[in-house]
Amino acid sequence: MEENRIRENQMAEQIAGPDELYFNEEHGMLRQTVKDFVTKEINAHLDEWEAKGESPLHDLFKKMGDLGLLGIRYDEAYGGQGLDYWYELVFLEELAHIEGLGLPVAIAVQTHMATPAIAEFGSDYLKQTYLRPALAGDMVTSIAVTEPGAGSDVSALATTAKRDGDTYVINGSKTFITNGTQADFLTLLARTSEKPGYHSFSLFVVPTDLPGFEVSKKLDKLGMRSSDTAELFFDDLRIPVENLIGEEGEGFIYQMRQFQHERYSVLPSAYITTMDMINMTVDYLRQRIVFGKPLIKQQVLRHRLAEWLTEIECIKQFTYHIVRMKSAGLDATREITMGKLKAARLFQEIAQGCLQMYGGMGFMNETLISRYYRDSRVFSVGGGADEVMCEVIGKLEGF
Amino acid sequence: MDILVCMKQVPDTETKIVINPEGTGIVTDGIKYVMNPYDEFAVEEALKIKEKMGGTVTIVSMGPQRATEAIRTALAMGADKGVHLCDDAFEGADSYSTAKALAAAIKPLSYDIILGGKQAVDHDNAQVYAALAELLDISHVSIVTQLDVAEDGKSAVAQREVEGGAREVIEVSLPAFIACQKGLNEPRYASLPGIMKAKKKPIDVIDLAKSGLSADEVGEKGAKLKIRKFFLPPEREAGKILEGEPEELATQLVKLLREEAKAI
Numbered sequence: 001m002e003e004n005r006i007r008e009n010q011m012a013e014q015i016a017g018p019d020e021l022y023f024n025e026e027h028g029m030l031r032q033t034v035k036d037f038v039t040k041e042i043n044a045h046l047d048e049w050e051a052k053g054e055s056p057l058h059d060l061f062k063k064m065g066d067l068g069l070l071g072i073r074y075d076e077a078y079g080g081q082g083l084d085y086w087y088e089l090v091f092l093e094e095l096a097h098i099e100g101l102g103l104p105v106a107i108a109v110q111t112h113m114a115t116p117a118i119a120e121f122g123s124d125y126l127k128q129t130y131l132r133p134a135l136a137g138d139m140v141t142s143i144a145v146t147e148p149g150a151g152s153d154v155s156a157l158a159t160t161a162k163r164d165g166d167t168y169v170i171n172g173s174k175t176f177i178t179n180g181t182q183a184d185f186l187t188l189l190a191r192t193s194e195k196p197g198y199h200s201f202s203l204f205v206v207p208t209d210l211p212g213f214e215v216s217k218k219l220d221k222l223g224m225r226s227s228d229t230a231e232l233f234f235d236d237l238r239i240p241v242e243n244l245i246g247e248e249g250e251g252f253i254y255q256m257r258q259f260q261h262e263r264y265s266v267l268p269s270a271y272i273t274t275m276d277m278i279n280m281t282v283d284y285l286r287q288r289i290v291f292g293k294p295l296i297k298q299q300v301l302r303h304r305l306a307e308w309l310t311e312i313e314c315i316k317q318f319t320y321h322i323v324r325m326k327s328a329g330l331d332a333t334r335e336i337t338m339g340k341l342k343a344a345r346l347f348q349e350i351a352q353g354c355l356q357m358y359g360g361m362g363f364m365n366e367t368l369i370s371r372y373y374r375d376s377r378v379f380s381v382g383g384g385a386d387e388v389m390c391e392v393i394g395k396l397e398g399f
Numbered sequence: 400m401d402i403l404v405c406m407k408q409v410p411d412t413e414t415k416i417v418i419n420p421e422g423t424g425i426v427t428d429g430i431k432y433v434m435n436p437y438d439e440f441a442v443e444e445a446l447k448i449k450e451k452m453g454g455t456v457t458i459v460s461m462g463p464q465r466a467t468e469a470i471r472t473a474l475a476m477g478a479d480k481g482v483h484l485c486d487d488a489f490e491g492a493d494s495y496s497t498a499k500a501l502a503a504a505i506k507p508l509s510y511d512i513i514l515g516g517k518q519a520v521d522h523d524n525a526q527v528y529a530a531l532a533e534l535l536d537i538s539h540v541s542i543v544t545q546l547d548v549a550e551d552g553k554s555a556v557a558q559r560e561v562e563g564g565a566r567e568v569i570e571v572s573l574p575a576f577i578a579c580q581k582g583l584n585e586p587r588y589a590s591l592p593g594i595m596k597a598k599k600k601p602i603d604v605i606d607l608a609k610s611g612l613s614a615d616e617v618g619e620k621g622a623k624l625k626i627r628k629f630f631l632p633p634e635r636e637a638g639k640i641l642e643g644e645p646e647e648l649a650t651q652l653v654k655l656l657r658e659e660a661k662a663i
Contacts, residue, residue, distance in 0.1 A: 017429070025468060029475055029594045032433070037588055068591030081591050 022320060027090045033067060034094035043099050046226060050371065053218075054228035055103055057140045057182045061110060065137020070111055074119055078127045079135040085323045092265060096272035099368055101375040102226030104269060105382075109178050110134060112265035114141035114187040117203055117258045121246030130185055130205050142183035143262075144174040144206070144232060145255060151176075152388045154189070154201075154252065159234065161190035161202060168192075168244065170206065170237040173216065176382075180230025181215050183208055187258075189251050203251035205243045212237030223374035260333055262383050263340040264322065269379070270343030271316035274350045277372055278308060281354040284361070301357060308350050315342055334396050341389035344379035351376035400454035400552050402445045403508065404478065405501060405515035405528070405576075406438040408462050408469035412520060418629045425629065434469040437516025439586040440579040445514050446477045447584065448548055455479045457508065461489055461500050467602060474597035475589035481602035482508070488607040491619030494522075498530035500617045503610040505535060510574055511552055517542050517578040525578075532576040539576035540569050544583050548573070 049055040064070050072088045074080025095104045118131045133139040150156035159172025170190060186206045193200035217231040246254055285296040318339055325332040351373045355362035362369050380386045411433045417426040445456045458473045460466050461484035470481040484500050518525035532539035545558035554573055558566045560580060614620060641648050656662045
């Protein structure tokens with residue numbers, strides 16, 4: 001008994017807090033850099049960018065590229081940092097302190113949605129020509145998969161890429177494309193064969209400065225207003241055959257793998273941004289006096305907060321488990337899918353619950369919680385809807 | 400140029416300070432420590448001078464074990480090496496005994512200029528640099544918002560803030576201590592490659608024996624100042640909002656200013 005207690009005390013002296021179980025001093029320094037960057041370079045300007053409907057991505061990404069933040073896990077040969085999943089997680093966790101989802105998503109498009117397939121399956125030429133400038137922040141990227149007639153049902157894609165000599169000719173349109181009005185290149189999924197099945201699609205790098213490319217519409221959204229979203233149109237756009245990522249006919253498979261990075265990247269929002277929402281709400285509840293006492297003293301509210309904190313802790317530990325799986329080289333598709341589903345639901349529940357606790361103030365645009373509330377809908381519809389996540393889980397279980 | 404930067408690790412400015420029950424200090428549990436914000440300006444200025452003129456930047460800091468984190472941050476920003484005064488004997492120092500220890504660490508080093516923040520945001524004394532300059536027998540310029548080092552590295556022109564928003568321009572021969580104020584520059588972020596490189600940069604740890612000083616010259620024993628008690632300022636009460644017609648309001652306001660605030 002006594003011995004146990006001594007041993008526990010010794011451990012407590014070595015470890016200042018639970019986060020030290022996962023993160024070291026370098027992680028802490030990276031955390032400080034990203035935290036300062038988010039405060040000074042992003043949150044300080046966010047009201048303006050939200051009102052404007054877009055953010056200066058070229059300027060912002062260049063600054064992030066200079067700090068080595070855009071290619072944390074990528075190969076040093078192409079300007080990445082060659083570091084592990086924990087460094088990347090620190091980065092994602094600190095991005096989740098951005099006061100709204102517009103920029104965390106815009107940045108994750110650059111780091112987790114449009115570039116993983118190039119890094120994993122692209123040729124040296126594609127990595128030198130497109131991955132390197134993307135990681136340096138010299139080029140802004142988009143992932144172009146969704147179409148007016150094909151979203152969750154990716155196999156219904158109608159955009160075509162037809163081989164013609166040394167080029168592919170692209171025709172069709174893409175929609176809901178994040179960063180779409182500012183992108184220098186797109187990672188685009190198109191049909192390369194009329195045959196049914198999953199091997200009729202290919203993934204391409206499509207520069208946006210070529211003839212035949214058009215931003216047909218800048219879309220107006222409920223939330224994420226600091227992030228621009230576009231509908232794109234391709235009219236006989238010719239790209240060199242070198243711009244094919246990996247093998248022709250494998251694009252759908254590559255994209256399914258790329259989706260895992262995209263879905264994983266939203267998980268920290270569910271335990272970091274939600275904590276920010278709760279912290280600001282608790283501050284409000286402490287000072288708001290109703291019927292002679294602060295609202296925080298209402299048991300019903302305290303219990304609700306306690307339940308959220310419990311769920312937040314669960315999704316945080318689940319995320320750390322996923323990081324450990326990824327680090328060990330295990331396929332975490334099942335866990336990432338479950339995590340994305342749960343993260344989307346929890347984020348919405350807490351955003352709407354906190355708004356309720358703010359009462360009338362929560363309904364005012366001047367109160368930050370109203371922005372989180374509007375933004376909160378996106379995770380359940382983007383990156384594969386909740387229903388798609390359930391289908392994936394069901395299929396993996398063999399139901 | 401051999402550039403030194405005196406740096407202190409302090410509680411994060413966002414920390415909610417709690418006084419311990421004995422009133423002898425603050426509760427340090429769970430506090431996050433950062434580089435003193437004014438020292439960040441000093442590190443940035445040192446790096447700019449190095450980029451322009453070449454040379455090395457050495458960070459000199461006194462503090463417990465944890466202070467290495469702040470030294471590493473400065474190394475990650477681009478400084479070359481660190482000197483860490485670390486010994487239980489240095490604990491509980493005042494400005495004077497801090498300057499004493501820093502001077503002992505600095506004397507054997509070669510230096511053309513020393514930079515530091517105009518004050519540390521924990522004790523806010525703003526005295527260490529003046530005492531240190533005296534002990535090293537060099538000049539100091541305080542509250543500097545602009546600095547130009549002459550091409551030959553023998554002198555510098557510094558602008559310092561004086562009352563009423565005016566600026567004073569001072570030419571000083573080097574080596575001198577420059578105490579940096581906000582506005583001097585915009586400190587850079589530690590880049591990720593910089594953070595990874597910082598791991599391999601040398602930090603020279605100097606304990607009491609290595610400093611060549613005796614235990615009663617440093618820390619609490621060497622301090623000329625004894626802190627008797629810590630207490631927080633009284634909490635500010637919520638403001639009063641007066642309501643009514645303008646004439647009534649004016650009468651009420653005058654009455655309150657006279658009787659409650661005793662301002663008129």
